[in-house]
Amino acid sequence: MACKMDILLANGARMPALGFGTWRASDEEVEKALNEALIAGYRHIDTAPVYLNEKMIGKVLKQWLEAGKLTREELFIVTKLPPHGTRACSVEKFLKRSLADLQMEYVDLYLIHVPFTVPEVDGPFLMNEDKEIVLETTTDHIALWKAMEKVREDGLARNIGLSNFNQRQIQRIIDNCQIKPANLQIENHIYLQQPELVKFCKSNGISVTAYSPLGSKGIETLLNREVPNLLENPVVKEIANKLRKSVAQVLLRHLLQRGISTIPKSTNAKRVRENIDLFDFKIEDSDMALLDALDQNIRICDFGFFPGISKHPEFPF
Ligand code: A2P
Secondary structure: OOOOOOEEOOOOOEEEEEEEOOOOOOOOOHHHHHHHHHHOOOOOOOOHHHHHHOOOOOHHHHHHHHHOOOOHHHHHHHHEEOOOOOHHHHHHHHHHHHHHHHOOOOOOOOEEEOOOEEEOOOOOOOOOOOEEEEOEEEOHHHHHHHHHHHHHHHHOOOOOOEEOOOOHHHHHHOOOEEEEEEEEEEEEEEEEEOHHHHHHHHHHOOEEEEEOOOOOOHHHHOOOOOOOOOOHOOHHHHHHHHOOOOOOHHHHHHHOOOOOOOEEOOHHHHHHHOOOOOOOOOHHHHHHHHHHOOOOHHHHHHHOOOOOHHHHHOOOO
């Protein structure tokens, strides 16, 4: 079933509310899963250079476009400026590299992936003798955003936005910009609903996209700690049973009904289809309130896989 809900961006562009997430999916997995996702009706695809799969995503999309099964206008492609590119002079270079890998003339949305910077090197990020990541502490959000505005004016990105920025950092960009961010992509799910940040964005015309909507099962190996399992929550299970829907579908629908777009990732064909089959039911207000009440301010993706990153002056959390 195709996605039947759009989010209106500030410049009038439409973004399908349900997108396909691709973090932690290898080339082989992405090739198969993206084909399944396009068949299932996904048109909003989220990627990033640090996911190391832009080339494969580009290859699959090109096959669909060349076969005439899709037009570029039907797609909504999101990618991001990587942490080693978070400086004004790097924006155009990294965006052009992503465009070459994706085999596209433009992306629909270009996000600054993180508000902090690490040095640009060939290969993995630099580590110091304390086994902490080497930081570049001269990050200048105002200059950086100007460079983002420039790639938008040049037509390389139809919309520009932020990811993992906090309210203070976003406000500073709003106070100093020509073009407001169109979107903020943040971790958001029943245990980390961030109602104040979401309200702040809405009141400033900034759409919000939730990553890790299902709790990013499997991320614990990367973080080296336990993380809560959203899919086992008894309140969500009960609502899912009542609606004859899966727990994952209730978690995703809860976000959509809060006016938040979301990008669940799956490399399993059945779950890829299940995650977009969200448009023939509604969670009633009393159940929405029960789900809202599950918020516990538990952040799963705290960048613990970048040891020492919290020492950066622009670390957002
Ligand atoms: P898989 O790829 O095997 O389906 P998030 O989008 O929150 O980061 O979560 C992604 C994780 O959740 C992946 O490990 C994915 O595993 C799993 N997942 C995705 N969709 C579902 C679903 N409908 N039911 C259960 N687990 C899911």
